[in-house]
Amino acid sequence: MSQVTDTLGEKCPLCANKQRLVPLWFQENTETWIKCDICNAWCHASCLKLPSEECDRIDEYHCPECTRTHGPSIYKVGIRKSKREHSKVNYADLENGLTGNPYKWKRVLDLKLFQKHKFRKIRGEQLTIDWVRWFGLEEPIIIENSDGLDMKMPHKDITVSEIAEAVGYDTPVDVIDVSTQQEIPDWNMYKWATYFDGPKRDQVLNVISLEVSDTSFGDSILRPRIVRELDWVENMWPNKKNIEYPKVQLYCLMSIKDSFTDFHIDFGGSSVFYHVIRGSKVFYFVPPTPSNLKKYSRWISSPEQSMTFFADLVKDCFEVKLVAGNTMIIPTGWIHAVYTPDDSIVIGGNFLHGFNIGIQLAIYDIEKRTNVPIKYRFPYFEKMSWYAGKYYNKILKEDSSSLSQWELKGIVELALFLLGFTGKLESNSESTIEERQLIKDNIPNEISDPIRLTKRLSRRINRIINQGNMDFDEEESEDQKVNLKSCRRDHDDNSGISREDNSVSTKIKLRVKKRVIDEDHEKSVKWAKTSSSVPRPPPYNYSIYSYDENDRESSTSPTPEEIAKVEQIIKEKIREFELENRKKNYKN
Template structure:
């Protein structure tokens, strides 16, 4: 980052101040002296007073100054981020020094063409992520064309959207729970009927907004040409600007960050019912911690106003939050490749001259008219264009149906250095509140769809990483992570995160000692822990049960959570029972017998001529431990059934090794002794066939 200082000028050069540090501008205790100049001063052989004079002259020298540059009483200095030399801003820079983020001198710019002077992000509070941009062209008088992107649109292939059109009454939580493809693409609703939302009538205008919130209310206004904040605006001034015709407006501007929660205007707005049912703030943030006097994520109710030809460049709504809008939208799918392209493009000089659509596979267009509603799912990259003067209500929300993408967008925001004030507010604390509620639900044996369980596992993994920061991170990171844990609900954040991860993995059907690589392979193959096909059904599908054939004394490979052990484990050997049942013998042909023999009970066949001898061996496993409410007792009864039939004429269990087509060798067939080898199947007596069944008839928690 460019270092800038404002200091007294050459009039202070003879004060004889100590040698400055490398991080300060020249001349004085708050200024930097370049390393080359330090070496020169150290090797100068003069008298002490002369040495100080020469050194001070070197300190005051700006590499960009001409010999006839007049001195001034106060001077602004800037340091080159490449060569670390200090320059007079009036000699080497252009524009406002306070707006500079990274600055390079002309020789360093010529040396490496990849270096670009960049500006600080505009000081505005926006619902959308705005990464840093290259505004160096503005500082040299190159005005940005506000219509350049709309002209690009005319030369690019934009596909009409094929997103699902639905009625408001069809947009329900039950639909999302049971349809695995639900809410993975934007949802277009032509009529608001059935959505369960409330909006002001069609005559509502920016003047009405100003009347309700107050003409003197400050508002963040964006200059579309520069995508920068235009200071000094109030709602009253905006209403007057909006009333003018397009030809009478000096510049194209819009408002994208007017959040109205807790105001009288909020009483006129109600988000769609589905949004309220999914929104984490509504579901998990304590109601006692919301409202006036409390800090909580206020992103649910936005009033957006744009004039003709206003453009908001490509972005993903903060933290991958989903949004609803009641404008013309341009969409890019959030595929891994497109998100990677967005990450390369965002926050770099590419934003000033590159069309993101050229770096991605496809761009879709959705045009909304009055009364239409668009619900945008997690992570969709989009730009917004208003062909006519427009007033829109919308909002952002996090939900439990694609947490992994929400976290991926947060990672992109961090990697592209988006300032915290432009990210989803209180994101991590909201994640802790959601985790605390899901842990309680899992303990209470609540059933969740596979889609939600997958999201909760992603949430748990994120919070475990936060826990590691608390335990092993640097002190500032530790402190920040601990401050995000809501003490009113959670006493031990790391323990909660690890228990949640353990429980959600069990609920998904994975044994606690399976490592993450094994689980990821099974997910890709569609298998559960026991190798069966994983369930893809919606809510109400039974969880895959973990095999009881494990050793409780075995050391678990699950690194971060060890469930409480059992106080008593008794494995009682069972007694044998023998009975005769009329049942047909299983032949070797066909596959139908597998289904019949895998049922919970095997019924007798009165028409069968054969009788089977059934030997049953029962055993009981009892496990007991103390719990927070008393005693937890598990009793598992197992039955091993061995079915055998007497041999009948024509049956043979002999395996003949003799090959009659080959001539004998020394009296032996194929070099082996010519003999019949009797095989005793399953350890039964010779001449008997056997089927064995291992049936668990009772597994319960008393």
């Protein structure tokens, strides 16, 4: 009688190179295997056309190949099969020494009262780059029908087993135990498909971070047109073939009923597109106001986080329900949790863009201050910011009229962010050798002179603003004066910058004023049902930043303390500006 062993990882030699129309959960949990006592090969009983009952009567089994030399199998002694049954282990319980309750989140949500959202619902053909230039990306956008989004998604009946086959059964996957919100180690797509498509589930598990960009499955997906047009990685990162790049553009999320993802902000303040293929989702959104971001920062750093429902700490939390076929754009910085009422499959992706640069940088700062592990941050964020600086410097030089007021405001913030690095590279900086090297490592090779780049970026945004494309307050307080950047004259002489370039303003005066909207014009905009584009509206009447070219102090670089003060002023003023607009919108 041959010994019955676990067959996990074995391949049946009779069907190894054939496609089998058998669900993975059946293959893994109930399909009968039988082992040859001569060559020790395991085969599917179904491939041998042996009924399961007959396998029970075989004592010594000989496969077809071994039958030629050792004769037929010997019957009537023992059992030669494996049901591939595995012990049911709650990994989170073993690690934490407690029994988690995966359904506690549903009970918590049922006891809470959430506000009804007033976010925009638009048609796919309306969501164009011109629409974004007019309305911005300040609140979630819901598209109930994907027609007009110019995207390609998997068919609505796709299974996790099919996804596993497309991305590779051995592909590692991060699985989250919903009861503890902790990751479970050592899972791959084969094991996950077996769990998801199987008839028995002893845990509530969730997968929200399977990146599929460089797989055959990912190749069959096309993101919405608006995402492709906005995405910094898509438009600014150099040739992505054979080099590393931020692989965050395409995720497959697979959640079973009652899955819950606790409140979070997407890494690097990135925005997200979210399309429900199957099932349904419920989102709980908290606006990224200065007060809410401070509370969030304290909450994620608190040892009481697991015992505190974040929505209880804030004033406003909005509920949004999505069903199969719905698409949503989640803008920068929105704090949100997600509940899954039914088994669901979702395609989504993260992207940085130029319409909320300030909040993106603020979220990145929160991640650094709260020591978020590198694994959970936007990859190559600083390098991506340098590429963005190079890109916008070129746009400002060639055709600044193509930039919206949102982007012009953000370019100032981006310039200040990059100046924080170049200031530490100056010879008079107190930065350590390690700090300098880390900064240099994050500067792309394509940018040979980062100081020159930041100076020209500052000069060009200075000129655009002073040309009158924005309105400004005439009154400026002393504490709003910001030392933007001044590169050393000797550096300019060595870098080939012309004398004209040395006229860069070294002072920026910050002023944020309430947005003024032409309500009559907005009411007059009627989106045609069949139109795939909209007329470009006039820009918002903003007062954001003003520069004073005559206000110079010295040709030295700003100190780290000055830069930190600048960044803090910008963040506070922008938050006040956005909070005021949101309050007005919610009130209306």
